[in-house]
Amino acid sequence: MSAVDFAAFVEKLADAASEAILPFFRTSLGAIDKNIGGSFDPVTEADHAAESAMRRLIELTFPLHGIIGEEFGSIREDADYVWVLDPIDGTKSFIAGMPIWGTLIGLLHHGRPIYGMMVQPFIRERFTGDGEQSNWSGPGIDLKPAQRLLSTRDCPDLATAILMTTSPLLYDAPRLTAFRRVESRVRLSRYGCDCYAFAMLAAGHVDCVIEAGLKAYDIAPLVPIIRGAGGIVTTWTGGEPEEGGDIVASGCAALHDQVLELLRQGG
């Protein structure tokens, strides 16, 4: 079964997640802290409802597939096909009412990401990719649904690049030093966009995204979208990105090489 065969099913997962989440967005909800005494990591009822809804659909439709979920852990992780789910990537944006969080749905085949989607239910836009081609669907200028191919842009000169990261506060000291080496050379650096940063890279509006300490579910669903749009995504040392860790994505290879080199220096 190819990635394309899963596309319609992923749309259904996205519909289920959107329905589960939207009633909770921009309402007053208590957020409980998963890391007692640790950093602020809100989990909302929406998070749980959406992952439950998606897991239910997967169990019904593909009972032999594995699932790795942000909220409810892993099952059958060594199955041929494993789904990777992050119901709300960008929970801090979510609780602040900002519509720049996303639902991430990824599919691994023998451990490799072969299909991925990022959905923003409130805006109703979806970014999908299979590693070969990536697509956007969402609101068109005329209020009707629109769609188009996604393509990264070339930006071989770091001095003209737009860089995104979720927050420099998430870096430890050596990683911050490495990040600042890149940041000090770009045209514009933006914070706080979580999965949207990678989506905007795939869409050709952003040239580089650097993150530290990502989980598999933060990045695996985005890998086929980035690659299908022509982008490059690796760890900071050039390794495969799907298990998470320190991740960098670029719109073109020339920029990626420069950024990896700067991240490596001194370190």
Add this chain to the structure above:
Amino acid sequence: MSAVDFAAFVEKLADAASEAILPFFRTSLGAIDKNIGGSFDPVTEADHAAESAMRRLIELTFPLHGIIGEEFGSIREDADYVWVLDPIDGTKSFIAGMPIWGTLIGLLHHGRPIYGMMVQPFIRERFTGDGEQSNWSGPGIDLKPAQRLLSTRDCPDLATAILMTTSPLLYDAPRLTAFRRVESRVRLSRYGCDCYAFAMLAAGHVDCVIEAGLKAYDIAPLVPIIRGAGGIVTTWTGGEPEEGGDIVASGCAALHDQVLELLRQGG
């Protein structure tokens, strides 16, 4: 003529601005730098097209009214009624493809802000206020247009507050010290949201917004929205906010007093 009488006209201005801007959003456009050698301040064709369209409508409909615009300057500034226009607040978000910029439209009467709107054309949501009442309209859960009243939330304890600012990089050293005194005590601090920060405060999702060095057009249109939702907005020293400068807005008076006190200390 009361503020309510202007409401329908402001919707028309918003329509005109949205139509002018949307064709340029998420397209590849060169951005020119207004401050040669200064900080990065992109102006897009969209910015110019939207302000031109709004000014044309105002000149046709209210030829005696004044206009203060971000792009094309001021005219008849001492008229009884003066329109304050910022076609794209959040240009850095705009050029990065992030849908968290807004078009700001404000109306002053004898220098006081009496009506304001923040529009996000891509998401199709609008925040309006007349100082007495504030409203939201936008996409509902069922895909149909929805609307509701806006109301700030009470958060008398800074330790549980969500704080927003556009960027700490915009503060000079003493202001940064003052800002950090507040930031170090809140539950969550978020960057990079421009006018959306104030809109989310009015909607009750954010408790405090602190900014430095705002222009009149960055804040005057937002004042009636914040106040109509029950919020407080002043300068850092408690003065009237409509001319810009260092601005703080809070969802309730108890929090506002604490924040003003912290901003004042030492600095």
